[in-house]
Amino acid sequence: MDEYIKKLLQAAKEAGITAAEVYLASRDSFRAMCQQGVINNYTVSSTRGLSLRGLWRGKMGYAATEAFDGESVGQLVSGVIESASLSEDDSVQEIYPGDKNVPEVDNYAPDLDKITPEEKLDYIRRAEKAVLACDKRIAAATYNMISTGSASVRIVNSYGMDLKMRDNFFVSYINALARDEGRSASESAISVGRVFDPAEAERTAREAAEKTLFMLSAAPVESGTYRAIFDPYAMSDMLGTFSGIFSSENAQQNMSLLAGREGETIAAPCVTLVDDPLLKGGFESRGFDDEGVACRTLNVVENGVLKTLLYNLKTARKAGCASTGSARKASYAAPVRVAPSNFFFKPGEKDLQGLMEDMGEGLVITEVGGLHAGANPMSGDFSLIAEGYTVKGGKKDKPVEQITVAGNFYDLLKSIRAVGSDLTFPGSGIGSPSVDVGEIRVSGK
Amino acid sequence: MLTQETASAVLSAALRTGGDFAEIFLEDRRNNVLSMRSGKVETVNSTRLHGAGVRIYSGLSSVYVFTNDTSEKGLLDCAARAAAAISGPDKHEAAAFAASQCPNIHIIKEMPSLVESRRKAEKLKAADAVLKMYPEVVQGIISYSDSEQRVWIANSEGLFKNDLRVYTRFMVNAVASNGTENQTGSASPGAMQGFELFDRQVDVEMCAHTAARTAVRMLHAPLCPSGMMPVVIDNGFGGVIFHEACGHSLEATSVAPGNSEFSGKLGQKIASDKVTAIDDGTLPNEWGSENIDDEGVPPTRLVLIENGVLKNYMVDRLNSRKMGMPVTGSGRRQGYMYAPTSRMRNTYIAAGEDSDSEMIATMGDGLYCRKMGGGSVDPSTGKFNFSVQEGYLVKDGRIVHPVRGASLIGRGSEILMKIDRVGRNMQMAQGMCGSLSGSVPTNVGQPMIRVSSLTVGGAK
Known part of the structure; x- marks a missing residue:
């Protein structure tokens, strides 16, 4: 990516963009759901997107891409110029040269990325069993999901700024549906954090079930x-x-x-x-x-x-x-x-x-x-x-x-x-x- | 783009671990947005979305993996990651691709990418000039957007299709203020069309008047009273009531697992005799239409409810397996970042035989909703909630004055039974519908209808 960014900033400069910033976001994610013991909506992804922002004749222009092919550099540069040329925003805008001290904030928990898909699937299977076991009036876990992911952002600009941050997360969500004598209710519970605790499956299931049963009346x-x-x-x-x-x-x-x-x-x-x-x-x-x-x-x-x-x-x-x-x-x-x-x-x-x-x-x-x-x-x-x-x-x-x-x-x-x-x-x-x-x-x- | 050779290699790789169905969806999309605030073109943004997703089924289990890396290596890697999550008992082979050209029923006359941005900006300026005529309108947000989405879809049953979907939309949001209070009004027409949208169908100045008038009217309106009362809902965006309160509960996504209040009710009476409801993906150039859905299936015109009797659900491929029912061309997704699922297209209550003036004259005391705002529903219980953007108090069958801050709440199954009048003039309006497979363009629609009683949440 370093090479692409360098090429892009160079092309922007040559086209008359006086200050430019590249914003690159990358993301890996995992998500799965379980209903009636069957895993569905199992989704894994790795994606990245990049935007170019720059000043052209004093106006700020924007363009973005998810394709990093030969065409894309030219598309981004001409996109920024067209965007800036149509902008009527009179406010003074700038690409930031950067601060001397930027606080270190660590949002990355390395252990979270070591959890295997099988452990995650086991979590939602257990969650569904637990919610159904709470009470015979619980008819289904209508939404029973686990998701993990990591994301990073990098900002590079023509003043030499090159900042990076990264982040990861875990979230599980369960929604219980209860039916009793023609009445129905549906409530949920969520667990979010940067630590994977397998026992949260049962805890959130119980919380969702209790809330749902309470709401039945x-x-x-x-x-x-x-x-x-x-x-x-x-x-x-x-x-x-x-x-x-x-x-x-x-x-x-x-x-x-x-x-x-x-x-x-x-x-x-x-x-x-x-x-x-x-x-x-x-x-x-x-x-x-x-x-x-x-x-x-x-x-x-x-x-x-x-x-x-x-x-x-x-x-x-x-x-x-x-x-x-x-x-x-x-x-x-x-x-x-x-x-x-x-x-x-x-x-x-x-x-x-x-x-x-x-x-x-x-x-x-x-x-x-x-x-x-x-x-x-x-x-x-x-x-x-x-x-x-x-x-x-x-x-x-x-x-x-x-x-x-x-x-x-x-x-x-x-x-x-x-x-x-x-x-x-x-x-x-x-x-x-x-x-x-x-x-x-x-x-x- | 996707070649048959690459698609074939990817599908074979996807089926390696015993999957019984594999699909690849590749998308290359250009979005353009121009927006204006305070009378100035503020944002002009072009984005190129690009990526692909591989989906595998093994029985009722599904796996989806997506990436931006659409090189052959990237796609094969994507297929391998998906296959790793599958273990099926038998090995299946991908069928050879059948020659299948998909007919284009939505003719585009003026491709947005070939229209100079300045012409697009002029539309914003024309609308802005209208907003300036209203002294109480302190802020206008006006935007133009277009999108050209190219998709390639191939699956292990021999399907190989591509399609181009072109959308154009214009939005005006007006904010009227008296210094201490703000009220908003909006208009947001769109279609599966290019820049020809503005030739006849959409008059941007009219849009601005509509938005401004609602905002100003609501600024001077007293608060809406609350309680149970008869409610008349006008045509066009009024159809959001059906979309939210019933449409979502007829999607296989909620029906298949038995979570919908309409599960297992085919052939049963779920609405009053007056109600016939349609979900139609075949209407030429309509906002929610399609040439093929996002699973490569041709569109259908689906009668959901006929004279009150439930006739059909909207069914995507995976749920068709679960339900043992045929697909209905309803598999839709925002883009490659989502696996498709059953979604609405152009969904409306069909025209009836009642007179608009009669239904208001005989309603007694109640609420007339000229324009609905947005809403949401819990499909498992049918509980819905939506806001009224422009409402009027009706006393003794006469419209008395506008009221603000009203919302309608209830349950889908109840409201369907309580529709006691259906007017003759059906109209559709555009919206973006959010659900499991992301945000997709959908039309809502209906003629004017009356609900005999509904809970109105007012601020008074």
Whole structure:
């Protein structure tokens, strides 16, 4: 690949591209599912993609490829020039010369790559058996999957930058379906990390089965306003859906209502939101961002006050500040945007049980769905299908389903009464503890 | 590209360990996206996707391995990795390739790759000029995208086919704001066509008006009340209700393992008499159409439900083995990074005989959904949820005023039985449908329909 990259940067230079960057992403992955004892969706891959970004007559152009044949160098260079020549983006853009010190972040667990396919298949076979053995009402494991993979990113540019990072992961997911007297319910459990623990097969199976059986008797509650706690799963989904409001790019484009509000109180005093790319073992831990800028830990919201938005080089220049190391591409081929890394509510004192006791009566929401449809990241409005349980006298009471919870995320941040201690990252860099959100509107019976 | 010689060598290598079926899928795809924000062309991005995948079956087990290395060595290596995961009792041989030309039923007049990018950019500018006419529209995201996907598919049953799929789409998202609140509206037409899409079918200025009007209207709309009520859903993208609430549950992916609420119900009544639903891959130049599916099977017009009775499922090759039913040309995938599975194509509720005005006039108090947003469903339980992009409150059979923030929730099997009116004017709209085999273009569609009662989740 070194030879190809060298050739590409040389061709870009000769074509009049004054500064250029090559972004190379490689990935190896394994995935398999098991249903009724039969292995299916067994998928193995090794892929790589490369994008070329460069300045031509002061404008930034992009092109990308997965083919590395003779044609591709020319296609990339002319693609960048055409892209730049049509761009009307007036903001000053740059290819980054590089930082002196880039934090070392190690996300690679060598042992994980030594697990054999047979061990992985055994894991999902055991998981299915375990979930079915939990209770005769469990009809099937409708989704029973294991996946492992490793990925690497390399950024090389015409200023001599050559940064590399690599990462690997393990994830298993099981969804149980229960049927009983014409009723059905389906819930899941997930295991994610960089350590392969065979016992997780049985543990996640039990968790999925227990959740499913509990939900079998679920019913809607009466419509009305309820006191509510969002558990870490539901709250992480909410934070993930609305994380774009903290992007300076959205703010500068009138797409976030947080534009121009740095320094203002936007949340309850108990709320501190952290973006920590240096978090040890985090899903999105990284030493540098997708423009090669060194990463650092940020308090985005501190005790309710908005301290900073997230910036990349372009938006920082426009705002007259420094990049926060938050440049992000959705894939190797995507344009540079802004996104958080490991982004979470800083945990508080009490666990979920403690928050429930303080609340007394109300709801715990464990799942929100339909986020891509029922949540509007621009207005902050949401109306989401939800599940959970009622809380009576500070204790878990009855399962609840087929309700919607509705409100506005900006209002919700202000109405938070307490943040729990049980910080969890359900499967991405977005995490949360249980959060007491005060009151919420519920539509049910 | 893939030659018969290479394909033959790869398939033989794939069957070495006792697999009873092998397939190779090779893709070379060029995607172009131009997008505009705040009145400026911001992103112009060309991407060349390139790779191949080898699939092997042994009985009901399947293995898929994919790579970007499409050299003969790369493909043979790919086949060897797939074969290593298979151990079948008997050795099978690949059949010789039958001469099979696939007829092109989707004629492309103006190949996107031959159209100068400036002409594409002009479309963005024309739409933007319209958005500027609406003072409350503070932001417009407008994009043009085209894609030329070349595929080669060969399998051990002697199939060797190639196809070119060309897609063009235009999207406008308008954001209206009053300073403290934002509302959005959108329009996103597309087709299996080239740049001729803009000759007659798509007027970019109309798209911009549509998006802007929805956003502005919703900005001034009060919150939607919640509760159970009759709901009228308009044609076009309203069909997303059928897509999400029923269509996914009729895909073999959920039917074969018995996870769908419609498993084992062929020939049974699952919907009201008024409902006939079709999944059609043969419509010329439609967004969800095909010449062959991603397993090389020719397209079909499939009656899913006829006068309320379940007639057919959508079946891909692997699930056809599991179910003992023929394939229906429904094996689709986003690209080489996915093994194909059963997916919808152009899926719609067929036109009925009811009058649009009558169904609103006789609904009493309820919700009229002019335009639906997106949604999702759990196929095992049929529980669905979707948002209403543009809704109106109906009181005593009259449309009173727009309402915002509404969502519809329920179960697929219930809603199908509760459809008590089906209008005459069927229209389709375009979407990208995400599932196991990635994101594929699908049309949703229906005439105006009425559901006698549905849970409306409102913010009030």
